Amino acid sequence: MDNMEMDELFDKLNALVKEKKYRELKAELIEMNEVDIANFMEDLNSEQTVVVFRMLPKELATDVFAALPVENQQQIITSITDNELSVIVNDLYVDDAVDMLEELPANVVKRVLKNSSPDTRKLINQFLNYPDDSAGSVMTAEYIGLRKTMTVRDAFEYIRENGVDKETIYTCYVTDDTRCLEGVITVKDLLMNPYETVIGDIMDDNVIKVTTTEDQENVAMIFNDYDLLSLPVVDNEDRLVGIITVDDVMDVMEEEATEDIQKMAAIIPSEKPYLKTDVLTLARNRIPWLLVLMFSSLFTGAILLKYENAFAAVPLLVTFVPMLMDTGGNSGSQASTMIIRGMAVGDIELPDAAKVLWKEIRVGMICGFILASANFVRLMIQYPGHTMISFVVVLSVFCTVIIAKSIGSMLPMLAKAIHLDPALVASPMLTTVVDAASLMIYFTFASRILGLMNN
Amino acid sequence: MDNMEMDELFDKLNALVKEKKYRELKAELIEMNEVDIANFMEDLNSEQTVVVFRMLPKELATDVFAALPVENQQQIITSITDNELSVIVNDLYVDDAVDMLEELPANVVKRVLKNSSPDTRKLINQFLNYPDDSAGSVMTAEYIGLRKTMTVRDAFEYIRENGVDKETIYTCYVTDDTRCLEGVITVKDLLMNPYETVIGDIMDDNVIKVTTTEDQENVAMIFNDYDLLSLPVVDNEDRLVGIITVDDVMDVMEEEATEDIQKMAAIIPSEKPYLKTDVLTLARNRIPWLLVLMFSSLFTGAILLKYENAFAAVPLLVTFVPMLMDTGGNSGSQASTMIIRGMAVGDIELPDAAKVLWKEIRVGMICGFILASANFVRLMIQYPGHTMISFVVVLSVFCTVIIAKSIGSMLPMLAKAIHLDPALVASPMLTTVVDAASLMIYFTFASRILGLMNN
Structure with a gap:
């Protein structure tokens, strides 16, 4: 779909919103990509935003929510129930939740944290403490962790059971009992080996990794040099704490380039459009x-x-x-x-x-x-x-x-x-x-x- | 491994090259990432480059070759046999081969093309014709193509058999008899569905795609907006001709930012470091x-x-x-x-x-x-x-x-x-x-x- 077709579609959707033809609107929306829905919702007024958001099916709703600008997220948060909020927050990837919380006013942050599960809350608080522009601030906690004694078959089973909520399943990380990073294996490696193969035998133990305090600019350089899809982040004791995915790195690259361009033009850099x-x-x-x-x-x-x-x-x-x-x-x-x-x-x-x-x-x-x-x-x-x-x-x-x-x-x-x-x-x-x-x-x-x- | 450790390793490797301790050198090299090997080889002289290259195992050799700057590629090409050259060229991803050929002098290009298989040669020639900075010039031909009548089991079997040579296996493209693009399905979708499921039922038929002539700057924007790992490229008849992978898009983003920065400083942009x-x-x-x-x-x-x-x-x-x-x-x-x-x-x-x-x-x-x-x-x-x-x-x-x-x-x-x-x-x-x-x-x-x- 090119820009013109997209504009036409948005016009049509806007008409449906105005005429309150919600059933037709919903039918259109569920066929669309979450990013396009978010783009469409950006220009709605506060009331319409909430109405449209409520008509989205549950899983789609969280994805759309994650793709919305923080103003719209706030509109939605303030008009849904604690219960609904809890579902959304626990479904969000930690890095998306943290990005949002960093922008929201304190009272809204408080309500969001109150409605997260204790585990999520702990993670969010931990992530909020990483310095801006550090690897810790870009990473997410949702990765596939395997053990080296597992077979390829075990690994697939584990991924089938746990993969839905993970930000990427294509690179899996092998850790020991103390969560120390021992190796890395891609789903491609898994697919290319017999089911009986033991992970420890085929994993790559020469892992490219960074610590939580690494500058995000260096992270971007590492992704670019090694053509990675994801990069593990470890703490000072070499324990795996999260991963950085390539989509977030693209944002970092754009942000860093913009920052440099602004600085060169004698402007104090800002991330906001x-x-x-x-x-x-x-x-x-x-x-x-x-x-x-x-x-x-x-x-x-x-x-x-x-x-x-x-x-x-x-x-x-x-x-x-x-x-x-x-x-x-x-x-x-x-x-x-x-x-x-x-x-x-x-x-x-x-x-x-x-x-x-x-x-x-x-x-x-x-x-x-x-x-x-x-x-x-x-x-x-x-x-x-x-x-x-x-x-x-x-x-x-x-x-x-x-x-x-x-x-x-x-x-x-x-x-x-x-x-x-x-x-x-x-x-x-x-x-x-x-x-x-x-x-x-x-x-x-x-x-x-x-x-x-x-x- | 941080920069200092890497410098130490390179010093050690250089000493081994100088002392001609090739067995020890080889043992070190095969443990390393192809990008690091390429970085190490960059600073060797022409003769050493060829010696080191020859000691690499075959599959590693092609990966290292793809990661080398064009000067070193040329040194290697001019000192290996037609047979060896043929193996390398046919193993390279088409986009890497094309990037290299665009920089090589005409007589070397001729020798490379002479030693490619007819299929590879045809592809390379086709790719060389796409305008600079177009989607066609960034794409590669190695993708996984499925049919919608396949089951998940069929798909995995196909990937296991054909996936080794594909640049990415994580997003698969569903085409009809005329190579028209019908849908897209990720390996994650495949893993999350039972083996008996038919691809046509679970594929996403709302495919984000571009044509070969699309500007690479727009391609980068689409990747960034939709958080993609790969993007299909179609011709004017909507037939799938290739895919663009996220690692190449990161290069495009860096290149485009550099270009803009240079232009803003009143410099005619150049891609060379x-x-x-x-x-x-x-x-x-x-x-x-x-x-x-x-x-x-x-x-x-x-x-x-x-x-x-x-x-x-x-x-x-x-x-x-x-x-x-x-x-x-x-x-x-x-x-x-x-x-x-x-x-x-x-x-x-x-x-x-x-x-x-x-x-x-x-x-x-x-x-x-x-x-x-x-x-x-x-x-x-x-x-x-x-x-x-x-x-x-x-x-x-x-x-x-x-x-x-x-x-x-x-x-x-x-x-x-x-x-x-x-x-x-x-x-x-x-x-x-x-x-x-x-x-x-x-x-x-x-x-x-x-x-x-x-x-």
């Missing part, structure tokens, strides 16, 4: 860096002012200032972007610093030479008389590009070396540093070559 | 936008020059130019970044334009007010006598921020509306447009309020 973020929050996320950058650019202004007699003597000089600053800024941010992204995806590491700098200097020389030449041609045509000024401009462009690329590539690595976030530190600071550098280069050349000032 | 890209290519990817932006910033320079008598009359004015331009640029790029990323992940669509503009105007008013106030306080302290100039600066900051946010949010949407890439068009162009706008605002206020010029 743009259209659902209120104006005040948007402003609050943008003002701090704007203020910092505004005041640091006063420094550039001070440099300009210092050379005001140069402007007075040769007014033409001022016309090249934006070009130089922009070219420096763009050259620098090209370099810093390559390095920040390269480090984020694991292509570039700190020991590569010298290699990177040497590379950027050469790239800078090539880019600088071409930009300077282009400028030279233009200046010769536009200001044929001003050979010396042209010379100053061309030389400044060349040097600015090289310096900008060097600073742009080294700032992120420096940030990383002192354990700061490269994206956060490097990009927003870069403009100011490079602006100042390019102006100083320009006026140094101008004063030396044109002999404008007394030095 | 930074350290493996030569200096000339890096320079070539950066020069075009630098040139375009350099020449367009001359426009800003021209505006500055036009107001040179204002500078001559009030030299202090020049000191605020970088601050205004930077603040405008930063405000604008914050807005454009939010919108470009929001459109990339599907949160914002074209019909939201009015909502977005109104939001950005309000965010701009808040940010502008705070930045203007901060400036006002500073100006009162630093230049107590220059009330009117301060007034000009403060007013300019306020208006520039609002204009910059409006332009910054609308440029990407405009680009999308005329079917251009928002990241490519909006970000690099933004600086120039906003620079010009902020200068014009500044000098308009300056000339009106300070009465500097004759208008």
Whole structure:
């Protein structure tokens, strides 16, 4: 179904809701994917949301509930009975429940926890304690755990009995009596071996795993490197506490990329979608860096002012200032972007610093030479008389590009070396540093070559 | 195993290679994950690569081969016999083979194709024809296809017999005689139902699918929205031609995010890792936008020059130019970044334009007010006598921020509306447009309020 067909379907469903043709509506809904139902319900008003939710069959209802945004979840929670709430909460995967609870107001959280079974409540509380962005905060508790003495037949039986509630059944984890992780076996391995085979003989005991405190960005990198469907998470004693599934990792990847992109644009990152973020929050996320950058650019202004007699003597000089600053800024941010992204995806590491700098200097020389030449041609045509000024401009462009690329590539690595976030530190600071550098280069050349000032 | 342990292991393996202790080396290697072996082999020289590759057991060898970078693949191809090559090529998943062939020089490609079985060759040729970045270019041909008349028992038997070579067995596709896609069933469904159940009764016939020409960015969005492990790809006649698996989609997501980030930084995107890209290519990817932006910033320079008598009359004015331009640029790029990323992940669509503009105007008013106030306080302290100039600066900051946010949010949407890439068009162009706008605002206020010029 493409977007247009989906829009048509939604229009039809909306009409059914308005006309209160609930039987027809229900018939349509139960044929649909839970994600599509959730998308449809998002735009309903609070009352309609609850009506539609109540007409869903029980299992579908929980799946739809998990896929809804937290606003709609809250509407539903506040209008169903404790009993109904209890069923939903105990049916939710722990990671979905935790994601929801982190967003809900305290009184609603209290009611949800009151209506969970003691086991679920304990798990939820444990999960709520894992630091944000850690492996523990992304994992779920519902995995298939096997013993190595089981046969393939036992394993299948166990999966048939217990698999319905597990987030993934395709990778099973083999643990000992103390819940220590001993090995991993996929359903594919199980299917490819005779029923009598003992799990211990065919499991892979070289398990790729992480601890609960591992950064979620590294988790995403591990999934990507090893093409995993799920990854076991252990505590400090190597006991299996949960698994991370690939669908949650895709969310992490998108989130981390968005975060890096926002940081590079001098925005305090936020996970909420743009259209659902209120104006005040948007402003609050943008003002701090704007203020910092505004005041640091006063420094550039001070440099300009210092050379005001140069402007007075040769007014033409001022016309090249934006070009130089922009070219420096763009050259620098090209370099810093390559390095920040390269480090984020694991292509570039700190020991590569010298290699990177040497590379950027050469790239800078090539880019600088071409930009300077282009400028030279233009200046010769536009200001044929001003050979010396042209010379100053061309030389400044060349040097600015090289310096900008060097600073742009080294700032992120420096940030990383002192354990700061490269994206956060490097990009927003870069403009100011490079602006100042390019102006100083320009006026140094101008004063030396044109002999404008007394030095 | 963490990074440090891995480094130690690699050191040990390298020592074994150097001392030619091949038996011990082999014993270590066969215990390792194919991805780790590939990572280890990457840094070997050409001769060592081939020696190590030859000592791997056959099945492991193909997996390692698939995980190697194309340079090492080429080294191996050129030093093994036609027979060995034939085994490897026929064992590779079609998508991995195609990825490799797209990078290899023509004579090597010819040799590879000569040594593939006719079926493989036909598939490879077909896959090579799908446009870059399309669903067809990411998919693979190795899927489990079932018939709806089969029982669960039949299905398991079929999977046991044919599953080894399939890229994923966990989602099976049900087709009719003409290979038309009729439904989908997961191994979980199969496991949860009695052996006698007929596939047609339990399969899901509401299949989420894409056509071969679908953009890979949309494919990634569909995976993310519906939490899929694989997605069927059909041709125009709705015949199943292949599947896309989640591991390849993670690569697509990373690639698309990198591409967007590079475009926003005015770089022509490239898929190759930074350290493996030569200096000339890096320079070539950066020069075009630098040139375009350099020449367009001359426009800003021209505006500055036009107001040179204002500078001559009030030299202090020049000191605020970088601050205004930077603040405008930063405000604008914050807005454009939010919108470009929001459109990339599907949160914002074209019909939201009015909502977005109104939001950005309000965010701009808040940010502008705070930045203007901060400036006002500073100006009162630093230049107590220059009330009117301060007034000009403060007013300019306020208006520039609002204009910059409006332009910054609308440029990407405009680009999308005329079917251009928002990241490519909006970000690099933004600086120039906003620079010009902020200068014009500044000098308009300056000339009106300070009465500097004759208008």
